[in-house]
Structures are given as C-alpha cells and as structure tokens.
Amino acid sequence: MLDTRLSSVLRTTKQKLELLKSMGLKTVQDLLEYYPRGYEDVSNLVPISTFSLQEKNASRGFLSPIKSVQTRHGKRIQKAVFTDKEGVQIDCIWFNQPHLARIHTTEQEVIISGRVKRGFSGLSFQAPMVEILSNNQVHTARIVPIYHETEGVGSKWLREKVQQVIYYTKYVEEFLPEDFLMEKKFPVRSKALEQIHFPDSTSEMKKARERLAFEEAFLLQANALQAKYTWKSAGEGKVIPMNVSLIKKYMETLPFSLTNAQKIALYEILDDMEAGSTMLRLLQGDVGCGKTIVAAIAVLNAVDAGYQCAVMAPTEILTKQHFAKFQESFEVLGIKAPKIEILVGSLSAKEKKRVLGLLAKGDVNIIVGTHALIQDTVKFKNLGLAVIDEQHRFGVEQRAKLQKHGAPHMLMMTATPIPRTLTLTMYGDQDLSVIDEMPPGRKEIITRVIQPDFAEKASLFITDQIRKGRQVFVICPLINESEKMELTSVTEEYERLSKDVFPEFQITYLHGKMKTKEKDKIMQDFRDKKYDILVSTSVIEVGIDIPNATVMMIRSAERFGLAQLHQFRGRVGRAGDQSYCFLFVTDADEGIPRRLQAMEKYNDGFKLAEIDLEIRGPGEVYGTRQSGLPDFRLANVMDGRLISQARKFAESLLKEDLGLNKFPLLRKKLEGLGNRFLS
Numbered sequence: 020m021l022d023t024r025l026s027s028v029l030r031t032t033k034q035k036l037e038l039l040k041s042m043g044l045k046t047v048q049d050l051l052e053y054y055p056r057g058y059e060d061v062s063n064l065v066p067i068s069t070f071s072l073q074e075k076n077a078s079r080g081f082l083s084p085i086k087s088v089q090t091r092h093g094k095r096i097q098k099a100v101f102t103d104k105e106g107v108q109i110d111c112i113w114f115n116q117p118h119l120a121r122i123h124t125t126e127q128e129v130i131i132s133g134r135v136k137r138g139f140s141g142l143s144f145q146a147p148m149v150e151i152l153s154n155n156q157v158h159t160a161r162i163v164p165i166y167h168e169t170e171g172v173g174s175k176w177l178r179e180k181v182q183q184v185i186y187y188t189k190y191v192e193e194f195l196p197e198d199f200l201m202e203k204k205f206p207v208r209s210k211a212l213e214q215i216h217f218p219d220s221t222s223e224m225k226k227a228r229e230r231l232a233f234e235e236a237f238l239l240q241a242n243a244l245q246a247k248y249t250w251k252s253a254g255e256g257k258v259i260p261m262n263v264s265l266i267k268k269y270m271e272t273l274p275f276s277l278t279n280a281q282k283i284a285l286y287e288i289l290d291d292m293e294a295g296s297t298m299l300r301l302l303q304g305d306v307g308c309g310k311t312i313v314a315a316i317a318v319l320n321a322v323d324a325g326y327q328c329a330v331m332a333p334t335e336i337l338t339k340q341h342f343a344k345f346q347e348s349f350e351v352l353g354i355k356a357p358k359i360e361i362l363v364g365s366l367s368a369k370e371k372k373r374v375l376g377l378l379a380k381g382d383v384n385i386i387v388g389t390h391a392l393i394q395d396t397v398k399f400k401n402l403g404l405a406v407i408d409e410q411h412r413f414g415v416e417q418r419a420k421l422q423k424h425g426a427p428h429m430l431m432m433t434a435t436p437i438p439r440t441l442t443l444t445m446y447g448d449q450d451l452s453v454i455d456e457m458p459p460g461r462k463e464i465i466t467r468v469i470q471p472d473f474a475e476k477a478s479l480f481i482t483d484q485i486r487k488g489r490q491v492f493v494i495c496p497l498i499n500e501s502e503k504m505e506l507t508s509v510t511e512e513y514e515r516l517s518k519d520v521f522p523e524f525q526i527t528y529l530h531g532k533m534k535t536k537e538k539d540k541i542m543q544d545f546r547d548k549k550y551d552i553l554v555s556t557s558v559i560e561v562g563i564d565i566p567n568a569t570v571m572m573i574r575s576a577e578r579f580g581l582a583q584l585h586q587f588r589g590r591v592g593r594a595g596d597q598s599y600c601f602l603f604v605t606d607a608d609e610g611i612p613r614r615l616q617a618m619e620k621y622n623d624g625f626k627l628a629e630i631d632l633e634i635r636g637p638g639e640v641y642g643t644r645q646s647g648l649p650d651f652r653l654a655n656v657m658d659g660r661l662i663s664q665a666r667k668f669a670e671s672l673l674k675e676d677l678g679l680n681k682f683p684l685l686r687k688k689l690e691g692l693g694n695r696f697l698s
C-alpha cells in the first residue's frame with residue numbers, strides 16, 4: 020500500500036512527478052517521510068481589529084472578487100477586499116498572480132492568513148493565503164507545515180500533495196514495541212506520520228517529531244549493534260592470551276615508558292582479544308599521542324600466540340615508515356623476532372610473488388602494506404589481527420576485504436578526534452579506546468598566523484632554526500584539482516625559496532604526482548638530514564614521523580580546513596624540542612578566519628574538532644557517506660541524549676534477541692533499510 024507510486028495517486032502533471040522523483044520521492048511512503056522543516060501557526064482566527072504587525076494573522080470572513088490591475092510602473096497586481104465577521108474590511112494585494120482571479124468564488128466563506136502592512140490607507144494584507152472554509156484546512160486556520168522547497172516544488176504545492184496521500188497513514192505499521200511507546204509517551208507510527216504534516220496542536224507536533232527522530236537514531240543504532248554482535252561471534256573468536264612476560268620484556272627495550280592512556284588502551288585491546296569473541300575496536304588519539312606502539316605490542320602478542328598480523332596504511336610513505344619501525348623495534352627480540360614483510364604497489368612482480376607465497380605458507384608473521392593488502396591475490400595462512408592505520412582513509416568495503424580472511428581481530432586507528440556522541444553514530448559497530456594524553460615532555464607547538472607583512476620576519480626566524488640544525492616543512496595548497504596547478508604551486512614555491520628566501524639551504528620538494536620511488540627517496544633523504552627544507556603538497560598530511568623537524572610552514576593556510584591544519588601541525592613537535600607552526604595567509608584584508616585563530620589558541624585536537632563542528636557542522640566536517648555520517652532527516656547527530664537513549668534501547672532489544680524474533684516487524688524494517696555498517 021505504502022509503496023504505491025505517486026504517479027498513480029497524485030493529481031498532477033508529468034513534469035511535477037519528474038521533479039518529485041529527482042527529490043527522491045517516488046512512492047506514497049517517500050512523500051509521507053518527507054518531513055516538514057518547520058511550521059507556521061495560523062490556527063488562531065482573530066478579527067481584523069486585533070491584527071498584529073509583527074506576526075502572521077489569520078481571520079475568517081468573505082473576500083470580494085479578485086481583480087487584476089496594472090500599476091503605474093507597469094506591474095500586474097491583484098486586489099480584493101476582505102471583510103471579517105465584525106464587518107471590518109482590509110485590502111488584500113498579490114503580486115503577479117493572475118490565476119487567483121480565476122479560481123476564487125465570492126459566495127463561500129474563506130480563511131485568510133498572512134502578513135499585514137500599514138500604509139497610507141490603513142492596514143493591508145500582503146499576498147495572503149486564501150482557503151475556502153471547510154472541515155479540512157490545509158493552508159490556513161491550523162499549524163501549517165513548511166517544506167524544503169526546490170525549483171518548481173513549493174511548500175504550498177507540496178502541502179496539497181501530502182494532503183492527498185495523508186489517508187495512507189492508516190496503513191502504516193508500528194515496528195516499535197508497544198510498552199516502549201507507552202513508557203516514552205510516543206504516538207504510534209501512523210499517528211506520528213499524520214501529525215508531523217498536519218498537527219492538531221503544537222504538542223502533538225512535537226511528540227510526532229520526537230518519535231520519528233528517535234526512530235531514526237534507533238534504527239541506526241540497531242543496525243550498528245547487529246553488525247557489532249554479529250562480528251563478535253564471527254570466526255572462531257580467536258583466543259589470543261596476553262603474554263604478560265613477553266610484553267614486559269619488550270617494553271623494557273623501549274626508550275620510553277608508555278603513558279597511562281596508552282597502557283589503558285593497550286589493556287583494553289589485549290583483554291578484548293583474549294575474551295573469545297572477535298574484536299572490532301577503534302583506537303582514537305590525537306596526532307602524536309603514540310598509537311603505533313600500542314598497535315605494535317598488540318601485534319607482537321598475537322604473533323607470539325601463533326597468528327599472522329596485517330598492518331594496513333593509506334600511503335606507501337607511511338607504510339614504509341611503519342615497516343621500518345616495526346622491523347627495527349622487534350629486532351631486539353633476537354632470534355624470536357617476528358618475520359616482517361612489506362607489500363606495496365611499487366614492488367616488482369617478482370618481489371610481490373615472493374611475499375605472497377611466504378604469506379600464504381605462514382612464513383611471514385607480520386605483513387605491512389597499503390591497499391595492496393586487500394587484493395584478491397593475497398592469501399593468509401592464519402590471520403589473527405588486522406590493524407588499519409588512519410582508518411578514515413579507508414571505506415567499509417575495504418575493511419571488509421581484510422575481515423574476510425577468517426574474521427581476524429580488527430584494530431582501527433584514527434587521529435581524527437570525534438566527540439563521543441558522533442562516534443556512537445559513525446562507528447556504532449565498534450568498541451572504542453581513546454588515548455587522551457600526550458607523551459611527557461612534549462611542548463605545545465607555538466602557532467602563529469603570519470600576515471603578508473610579516474613574512475620576512477618569519478623567514479629570519481626560520482633561518483635561525485635551520486642554523487640550529489632543525490628541519491622545516493613547507494605545505495602548499497592544491498590550487499585546484501589539476502595536476503599541473505598542483506605541480507606549479509609546489510615547484511614555484513621551491514624555486515622561490517631556494518633562489519630568493521633561503522638560498523643558503525638545501526631544499527627539496529614532494530608532490531602527489533611523483534613516482535613512489537622518487538617520493539620515498541626524498542622522504543628518506545629528508546629523514547637523513549640531507550635537506551633542510553621539504554616543500555610539499557598535502558601528501559605529507561598523514562602519519563609521517565620526522566622527529567628533527569621543528570617548523571611547519573603552511574602557505575595560503577586559509578585554504579585548508581581545521582582538521583587538516585591540525586594534522587599538518589602534528590608533523591612537528593614529535594621530539595622534545597620547541598616546535599613552531601606558521602600559518603601564512605595570502606590576503607590580510609579579509610580578516611583572519613576563526614579556524615586559524617583557533618589553531619593559534621589550541622593544540623588539543625579534540626578541542627579543535629569541537630570548534631570545527633561548531634563552525635561547519637558535522638556534515639561538512641566529516642563529509643559524505645564514506646565517513647559513516649548518516650543523513651538523518653529529523654534526528655540531530657549531535658544530540659547526545661537522543662543518541663545514547665537510542666543506543667540503550669537498541670542494546671536492550673538486541674542483547675537477548677539478535678535475530679529480533681520477538682519483533683518481526685522491526686526485523687523487517689531493518690532488513691529493508693540495509694545495514695550501512697556492513698558492506
């Protein structure tokens with residue numbers, strides 16, 4: 020019933036139906052679920068004598084014939100006089116709506132509503148809404164729904180169309196449990212859908228919206244938990260016992276001890292893998308907090324239990340860095356050191372074949388790689404733990420490709436700080452560990468916005484830093500997507516710096532269109548201090564660790580988002596030395612954007628994430644579907660109370676009854692939606 024095509028019920032034209040289709044509205048259900056964005060309360064009918072200039076007024080009475088007239092300026096307007104029950108009259112005026120003259124009849128009583136203006140000849144209605152009095156008002160004498168409009172599809176028109184299908188709400192099934200509705204005092208679904216469009220009162224409207232918002236948040240949480248619980252029991256729930264003595268022994272070889280936050284996160288991860296269900300855990304922590312070592316220890320422990328581990332990162336540079344670090348740090352274990360290989364796109368075919376062979380036989384304990392790890396040719400003998408670094412760079416489908424190898428424990432890592440409420444929505448299928456503490460001795464990175472006038476002073480400062488043996492990153496923006504422009508911006512900056520600004524120093528550059536081999540060589544040389552300055556596009560953004568770099572210069576900083584700026588800044592200050600971040604702005608006239616001011620003021624990624632959310636809103640900050648942000652119509656993803664209530668309720672239903680056997684209608688609804696957490 021609800022899937023009836025709009026084309027077979029609406030009285031309208033083909034063109035309008037096409038427009039609706041382009042708005043995603045094809046069936047009656049689609050239209051019923053096209054919720055109003057707001058309302059206008061014109062339910063209170065009053066005599067003209069009590070009209071107010073501040074708000075809309077509605078009154079009941081009779082309208083004289085509507086006449087089209089030409090104004091002195093040649094415009095066409097329509098005029099009529101409205102008379103209320105008390106016999107008081109008011110002029111009405113419309114602009115260029117000649118059709119009004121045709122549709123109006125003077126015999127019938129009408130309701131009129133709109134804004135009034137005071138002019139030379141007293142009050143007048145400005146383009147009021149007129150509707151013939153009936154027991155079914157749509158546009159007047161009620162709380163009137165206002166819809167998101169698009170070209171050719173206005174609120175008034177939509178209202179009439181919704182009205183034409185509103186009786187279908189009686190076929191709407193309830194899928195939430197009855198006692199729950201009672202407890203929350205929520206209306207049943209059919210009533211909520213009716214009342215959200217044509218509410219009897221403000222409180223009915225609020226209840227309807229509340230229920231439907233809850234429903235959205237709840238369905239998402241139910242999906243998340245279904246995915247979560249299903250995953251927990253996937254595979255054989257590989258039990259990986261904590262080898263405490265090995266871990267202790269290994270930690271003694273580190274040049275530092277773990278922070279408390281690292282220890283807690285590590286414990287949560289190890290505990291999870293020991294528990295006999297399959298882990299899916301998100302390790303969140305600001306840039307530089309030390310996530311890699313936590314992952315490394317988890318990997319070591321899994322290898323010790325006889326499993327293979329995979330570590331996937333989004334770029335070759337980062338992958339090689341991980342590979343080198345893992346190799347170096349596990350070497351201390353002597354003959355018991357795990358065997359590590361790397362798998363990236365730039366390997367020769369022969370080399371790839373060799374690594375794949377070893378991997379399939381189980382002769383490799385740890386494989387570190389890029390997307391190359393999720394090609395179909397990759398076979399594992401017994402994958403026990405997969406780590407995905409900078410997980411926001413990968414999609415659910417890519418994660419799923421690793422998961423297919425016998426359901427290993429999954430550890431996802433991200434430096435994108437996300438407030439808890441949003442994590443529940445975006446990563447509701449995962450458990451969460453947070454490292455909310457920086458290793459000791461880190462100094463705040465001093466951050467300054469540099470106006471064009473001050474560029475020279477900044478250069479002197481940087482010269483001084485380099486003379487002290489420090490290294491410098493220079494980030495150039497992608498002027499636009501074209502390869503050529505990207506190249507120009509980097510090479511031009513390179514030339515400018517090496518000829519005019521820092522002629523005495525060794526400078527090199529890096530951009531996304533270079534061959535991997537070239538990039539790697541440059542990174543390696545930079546790490547080996549063959550260069551003082553590295554000019555780069557945003558390819559440098561994630562994960563790169565060059566402890567000797569103390570200056571981050573960002574050109575045209577106003578072109579970057581807050582999250583990205585914070586990521587760039589995280590490339591310096593990774594050792595104990597005082598580090599600096601200079602945000603060069605191109606145009607001083609426009610004032611310093613708020614996000615650059617925030618960068619000056621805060622070093623804490625979580626704080627910056629909050630500010631970013633405030634400035635841009637979650638949709639802009641976390642982007643598209645790929646990021647896992649749902650397109651809720653009513654629910655506010657930032658509404659912590661709503662989200663956690665929805666979560667709790669979903670937990671209470673699913674914990675005992677994962678298949679929802681007691682709630683077949685809910686099961687059907689969820690199946691119909693498809694699960695965004697599974698690919």
Ligand code: ADP
Binds near residue numbers: 278311564
């Ligand atoms: P991220 O969390 O951004 O991936 P990394 O894992 O790359 O950060 O760590 C950043 C730097 O901090 C590395 O050089 C690492 O060796 C170092 N580090 C990690 N943990 C500690 C610690 N507890 N004390 C001191 N330095 C640490």
Ligand code: MG
Binds near residue numbers: 310311408562
């Ligand atoms: Mg990292």
